[in-house]
Amino acid sequence: xxxxxxxxxxxVDNVNIKGVPISPVKKxxxxxxxxLRAALIDSALAVIIEKGAEAVTIREVAARTGVxxxxxxxxxxxxxxxxxxxxxxxxxxxxxxxxxxxxxxxxDPLQRLKFCGIGYIEFALDHPAHYxxxxxxxxxxxxxxxxxxxxxxxxxxxxxxxxxACQAKGVVHGGDPMAMALSCWAMVHGFSMLVIDGLVxxxxxxxxxxxxxxxxxxSLYFGFRPDREPL
Amino acid sequence: xxxxxxxxxxxVDNVNIKGVPISPVKKxxxxxxxxLRAALIDSALAVIIEKGAEAVTIREVAARTGVxxxxxxxxxxxxxxxxxxxxxxxxxxxxxxxxxxxxxxxxDPLQRLKFCGIGYIEFALDHPAHYxxxxxxxxxxxxxxxxxxxxxxxxxxxxxxxxxACQAKGVVHGGDPMAMALSCWAMVHGFSMLVIDGLVxxxxxxxxxxxxxxxxxxSLYFGFRPDREPL
DNA sequence: ACCTGAACACCGTTCAAGT
DNA sequence: ACCTGAACACCGTTCAAGT
Numbered sequence: 202x203x204x205x206x207x208x209x210x211x212x213v214d215n216v217n218i219k220g221v222p223i224s225p226v227k228k229x230x231x232x233x234x235x236x237l238r239a240a241l242i243d244s245a246l247a248v249i250i251e252k253g254a255e256a257v258t259i260r261e262v263a264a265r266t267g268v269x270x271x272x273x274x275x276x277x278x279x280x281x282x283x284x285x286x287x288x289x290x291x292x293x294x295x296x297x298x299x300x301x302x303x304x305x306x307x308x309d310p311l312q313r314l315k316f317c318g319i320g321y322i323e324f325a326l327d328h329p330a331h332y333x334x335x336x337x338x339x340x341x342x343x344x345x346x347x348x349x350x351x352x353x354x355x356x357x358x359x360x361x362x363x364x365x366a367c368q369a370k371g372v373v374h375g376g377d378p379m380a381m382a383l384s385c386w387a388m389v390h391g392f393s394m395l396v397i398d399g400l401v402x403x404x405x406x407x408x409x410x411x412x413x414x415x416x417x418x419x420s421l422y423f424g425f426r427p428d429r430e431p432l
Numbered sequence: 433x434x435x436x437x438x439x440x441x442x443x444v445d446n447v448n449i450k451g452v453p454i455s456p457v458k459k460x461x462x463x464x465x466x467x468l469r470a471a472l473i474d475s476a477l478a479v480i481i482e483k484g485a486e487a488v489t490i491r492e493v494a495a496r497t498g499v500x501x502x503x504x505x506x507x508x509x510x511x512x513x514x515x516x517x518x519x520x521x522x523x524x525x526x527x528x529x530x531x532x533x534x535x536x537x538x539x540d541p542l543q544r545l546k547f548c549g550i551g552y553i554e555f556a557l558d559h560p561a562h563y564x565x566x567x568x569x570x571x572x573x574x575x576x577x578x579x580x581x582x583x584x585x586x587x588x589x590x591x592x593x594x595x596x597a598c599q600a601k602g603v604v605h606g607g608d609p610m611a612m613a614l615s616c617w618a619m620v621h622g623f624s625m626l627v628i629d630g631l632v633x634x635x636x637x638x639x640x641x642x643x644x645x646x647x648x649x650x651s652l653y654f655g656f657r658p659d660r661e662p663l
Numbered sequence: 664a665c666c667t668g669a670a671c672a673c674c675g676t677t678c679a680a681g682t
Numbered sequence: 683a684c685c686t687g688a689a690c691a692c693c694g695t696t697c698a699a700g701t
Contacts, residue, residue, distance in 0.1 A: 237684090255570060270675090272686080279675080279676075338569070381656065383632065384647070388622055395621060398569075399574060413614070416614075420607075420652070422657055424653050425598075426654060427604055427606075468666095491693070
């Protein structure tokens, strides 16, 4: 599985100004050459998928990566910093997913808003390990790293811009866009958490999911008032 | 602080068929007479409030309650069972809060639905310790105790009944009530989690909360479509 | 019946020591 | 520079032993 963590920071450290690698990585001894950080993030994700986010231990992550349990402390000040790195990667992947879904409707702001939400939920359900770390306990947004703050702010900005674009075209009402963004976020976040935590179950669950997501997003557009009409 | 846990199971064990206490509890030695279970739940809540749900340890809960770290295992098979007892108490308190808010509008089903949601959010924000345990990691709804399943089902039923009552009076549209209940639940759950986790912040936060809750619930009634009109 | 104290197999984190 | 191994202060859980 290729994730963002395979492509970030440490690879850049091995490239000089002219783009020529300084010390080519031997695959048999790769962790001594700078990609241990990325490997630790991938191992953490593997543990989360197998046993849940709260079961992650530095010692097991280190063992899976083939280093001693003290080695991760060369790359992360503590366990929380490792989890924050997972969360940052998650926000970047989520924004990419939302933008990809929105790109299918370059000229229809209402569809772009809808698929901003669809993309959000799809990411959460496709990457529950990332999502749990992004919004689970142990993430204190007040003292998060700047990198994490930037990535999470970008995801909110994507939603906010989709709403104001709709207002500019008059396809949604002219209320406070911040309040509307909060309603959208609460809806997709709540739904994602309920599904991930197993509180929403139906028979033929996976085949029913697209219709559930559609109904959810539409209910926010049409509302519950009785004069509802189809598009 | 008086909580439900002070009133349940073990007190009943000390009362015989005719309602006469068999062994009056000495206050100086109370834990040897049946209320250790309730005391442990209250201690767990205190730890959650002080240090967060993931910081709860059996050893600290036991120490706060004045017993050895092995004593809790007389009343709970493991740590998870203690947390499940906290969650069950939470669902009971939440249903009580929702019903109390709804009772102010005995003849207005739309207001009852609205204040079902308001009561839900109020409970979550007033009892974040309970709420985190109810919906946090480590609660596997598939293998929860029957008591916990009953209490959580009762809270969902309260919402579902509020919706069908509105449909019977024609004050909301006639869509699938289960899908509508899911939209409501996702909205209030997502909002509660975002506020509890500190992802929603404004200056003058507490004074702004009632308006935010109102806007959130109203947005689900009116929807985002541009022909919105005030009530 | 209910609780204690020691024990076991784990944690996160630190740090002197190796290469 | 980067990693190791031992050490420390913690966990959850078990169990023989006490009252």
